[in-house]
Amino acid sequence: MATEQETERGRFTITQSQRDRIARFVRKFRSNTKAMLGFSIVVLLVLVAIFAPIIAPYPIDATNIEDRSQAPSVEHPFGTDDLGRDIFSRVVMGSRISLYVGFGAISGALAVGAVVGVVAGYAGGLTDEILMRVMDAAMAFPPVLLALTLLVVLGPELSNVVIALAFVYTPYIARVSRSAALAERNEAYVEAAVARGESDSRIVFSEVFPNCMAPMLVQGSLNVSFAILAEASLSFLGLGAQPPRPSWGLMINTGRGFMETAPWMLLFPALAIGIAVVGFNMLGDGLRDVLDPKVEAIE
């Protein structure tokens, strides 16, 4: 009886402390300028992507040879490209591609990487060795080169970019999750769960996993910005999104041929990439400040 009461009380304190932790997190997050700024940029981007068809004044493929390579004006705030298409509309619609690849690839990487990392960290021993050596091998390739190689096999297409980048960023998530799981493994609540006779998989997925979420989220949000950069690089090289899709990287690839006569073709998509990357970087950095007590202590 006594033990059961204790467990009950133990569970109650956990939920209470969790509630406190969430409240503290929200408070700290809101007082962190970097986190809030990054968060605002990301929210803005998501809104632009959702309402893109309403915001964009012209269809993305509306060519108009008479209006080609026009400098920015009231009708075309970002100018027009070599086919007379409105660059503002294309940049706005392009946000969908960047966010699709960024979120898509990192969700995939999180799904696989988190499981691999937490299992490796919790199990230790041979399982840990094998899983992490495989992850090391994937990390031995420069990210863009690995993605490029995978795209050669999968074929140059946007959905394949998502798959390739998910693969590329999985080991980064796995590493972070593993060290988080290692730290959690020796915590009292795990010992308690073992003593209660809970199965390993239950302990891993319903006890250890939720406590490893913080570093995964930080790494994930930083990796979204890497994935957005990588998509731009791959599309620039002609192995990512294919024309006439308004991918920012692809627009830059076209714009580079008109650098002297129509620099806006290159500058606006470049600016869009910069804003997206800064947003996710700041959010990730800010999240790290908020979630990691060590960083707070140093600063």
Added chain:
Amino acid sequence: MSMYNYVFRRVGFMAVTLFFVTLIAFAVTNILPGDVALLILGPNATEQSLEALQTQLGLNRPLYVQYIDWVVGLLQGNMGESLRFGEPVAQLIAERLPRSMMLAVAATLVAVVLSVPLGVYAAVNQNEAPDVSASMFAFVGISMPIFLWGLVFILVFAVWLNLFPTGGYVSPSEDLVGSLTRLVLPAGAMGFALTAYIMRMTRSSMLEVLSEEYINLARAKGMSQRVIVLRHALKNAIIPVITVIAFQFSYAFGGVVVLEEVFFWPGIGRLTLTAIQSRDIPLIQGCILVVALIYMFSNFAADLLYAYFDPRIRYGGDD
């Protein structure tokens, strides 16, 4: 764990990683859509000639035999022959690799020259205007992909200001000045993008050292700020910075694939792209392998440096 044990363990890990890397390079190019024999002979080849070539190239042997054969060849320095160039892959790579190295080294140099003084300056003026602007400068650098900085640099310094050529490569032994003027923009663009991490590390390392007891002692003895910062603090603060620089070099090398395309720099990055575009399988394999190897070894060297300078890494074990 002693340093020797640590190195030993790491070399062991690397051997395993190396095995996986060759496996990936081999697998990727062997599940490529399209048969090598068909690629060589073209779509109009007869069934017979295809079969003959497949036998000649050993393509109808089991995959593991082909893999072992390939690895044995690699160990003897034989990477096969490029389908597109009709030359040995090893020779093609040997010709272009030094150019990529030149670019990566120059970029790392630019990054060091920019970031170390900036980091020191930021640390000395902690939380004041110079610190904030140095952080901003570094933040701008990492906010855009390297290839974009390349294009922006071309636009500003080559197209608008007409200071440097827009791209291309000249061998330094033929025309040193021409070679260096073509190196400035790509190395500058990449160096700028690498600045942030080295600067951050210099700054935080300097801040840590500047708060040490002996610095206060030096101040109390009346030493000038300049002597304290440059002679005493920097010497001790630079150690972790060196390891970050080593990591950044491997990062720079990984980035040349895209940067070379921007600047028409005929290094291993562009060779990889050409190989991919022309589905030149032996060349793709060779390029992937060599780039991965160099990336891996420079990361390994950085790891060793890190462990050497920071005993906590070793004694704390892997956990």
